[in-house]
Amino acid sequence: MSGSTLLKETGPREVFCGLTSIVWLHRRMPDAFFLVVGSRTCAHLIQSAAGVMIFAEPRFGTAILEERDLAGLADAHEELDRVVKNLLKRRPEIRTLFLVGSCPSEVIKIDLSRAAERLNTQFQGKVTVINYSGSGIETTFTQGEDGALKALIPLLPSSTKQQLLLVGTLANPVEDRLKTIFKRLGIQNIDSFPPRQSTELPSIGTGTKVLLAQPYLTDTARELKNRGAEIIQAPFPLGVQGSTLWIEAAANAFNVNKSLIDSTLEPLIIRAQKALKPYIEKLSGKKLFLLPESQLEIPLARFLHNECGMQLVEVGVPYLNREMMKSELDLLPENTRIVEGQHVEKQLDRVRANQPDLVVCGMGLANPLEAEGISTKWSIEMVFSPIHGIDQSSDLAELFARPLHRHNLLTQKTLETV
Numbered sequence: 225m226s227g228s229t230l231l232k233e234t235g236p237r238e239v240f241c242g243l244t245s246i247v248w249l250h251r252r253m254p255d256a257f258f259l260v261v262g263s264r265t266c267a268h269l270i271q272s273a274a275g276v277m278i279f280a281e282p283r284f285g286t287a288i289l290e291e292r293d294l295a296g297l298a299d300a301h302e303e304l305d306r307v308v309k310n311l312l313k314r315r316p317e318i319r320t321l322f323l324v325g326s327c328p329s330e331v332i333k334i335d336l337s338r339a340a341e342r343l344n345t346q347f348q349g350k351v352t353v354i355n356y357s358g359s360g361i362e363t364t365f366t367q368g369e370d371g372a373l374k375a376l377i378p379l380l381p382s383s384t385k386q387q388l389l390l391v392g393t394l395a396n397p398v399e400d401r402l403k404t405i406f407k408r409l410g411i412q413n414i415d416s417f418p419p420r421q422s423t424e425l426p427s428i429g430t431g432t433k434v435l436l437a438q439p440y441l442t443d444t445a446r447e448l449k450n451r452g453a454e455i456i457q458a459p460f461p462l463g464v465q466g467s468t469l470w471i472e473a474a475a476n477a478f479n480v481n482k483s484l485i486d487s488t489l490e491p492l493i494i495r496a497q498k499a500l501k502p503y504i505e506k507l508s509g510k511k512l513f514l515l516p517e518s519q520l521e522i523p524l525a526r527f528l529h530n531e532c533g534m535q536l537v538e539v540g541v542p543y544l545n546r547e548m549m550k551s552e553l554d555l556l557p558e559n560t561r562i563v564e565g566q567h568v569e570k571q572l573d574r575v576r577a578n579q580p581d582l583v584v585c586g587m588g589l590a591n592p593l594e595a596e597g598i599s600t601k602w603s604i605e606m607v608f609s610p611i612h613g614i615d616q617s618s619d620l621a622e623l624f625a626r627p628l629h630r631h632n633l634l635t636q637k638t639l640e641t642v
């Protein structure tokens with residue numbers, strides 16, 4: 225393990241809740257519907273976060289529990305059954321219905337697993353109903369995907385087939401490119417989880433080697449392991465270095481010949497490193513502070529330091545899974561300050577004291593920091609952008625160069641008008 229300084233901090237947090245992951249999960253599985261069992265706050269979050277991106281009829285909704293539902297849980301169950309019945313009547317194309325729990329106290333009291341069981345009996349054969357929690361008390365925003373995938377695992381059929389399973393939502397074109405590379409390496413059986421249709425679930429068993437595409441799937445990885453799968457230890461596919469090591473780790477697990485790996489990856493690496501050059505000039509030497517939110521912070525810090533020359537002031541993470549992050553931690557420079565958890569006030573004090581050139585943070589903190597003259601990048605953009613793989617490295621670097629460029633333009637303009 226690297227000589228990083230690992231610290232823990234607790235206190236007030238400023239992060240999005242797990243409901244946010246519905247935004248990319250509903251795009252990934254168009255035959256699934258995400259029904260948030262929550263309050264008006266949850267409805268506003270999901271509509272403002274996702275609504276703007278929906279042009280067809282949405283594949284998510286909120287069963288809002290009104291005050292009167294507090295009167296008795298029986299009412300709440302009846303209300304939920306009524307909403308589900310109406311929804312399935314109106315949308316017969318739904319194949320999987322996710323009941324997503326939230327944090328209002330009246331929702332916590334409802335046993336959603338029992339509700340899912342009851343609805344499964346009622347709609348047997350037509351739709352599969354499963355539940356997970358996206359509550360802000362239990363989850364940060366990417367953990368919503370972890371919860372949804374974990375809930376699907378009991379439905380995966382068993383098989384001992386030798387296969388590579390890519391786990392974690394990727395943009396479809398990026399996933400297609402990665403699969404093409406693996407096929408060129410001679411790995412023929414490749415599946416992905418979550419699948420592109422909720423009914424096309426991959427099989428799982430002792431012949432399955434799991435390659436995690438996202439670093440926030442702790443519970444999912446544990447459950448897949450419990451079903452007999454082997455988790456391939458690798459960094460995550462961000463940047464040239466991370467993506468190369470990620471592909472190599474899978475190739476080694478399938479005993480692919482080294483010369484085939486090198487000849488397949490070398491042209492991609494050369495092209496990506498060339499495309500990265502203009503961004504290295506813009507980012508090199510700049511001070512970077514990452515606040516905890518997406519769980520992508522460690523792989524991003526590794527990429528921005530090792531390949532773009534940025535200086536790491538602090539790398540905040542919502543939680544640190546040392547086993548899953550081992551390969552990433554090994555690649556970080558000595559003495560990287562990693563802070564697990566958050567005390568938002570203290571962390572902001574450290575941001576101000578260090579005056580970084582760029583802060584990666586949640587949307588709620590970005591505006592106040594910008595008002596103080598500090599450039600920011602929303603961490604949520606990383607989960608909506610196609611940033612994985614060797615080919616995407618320059619696009620990833622560009623996401624961080626853009627706010628610095630804007631900051632320069634604004635500063636110049638201010639000087640000119642003074």
Ligand code: SF4
Pocket residue numbers: 241242243262263265266267269325326327328358359360361
């Ligand atoms: S789940 Fe909790 S944190 Fe998330 S929107 Fe609903 S009330 Fe807010």
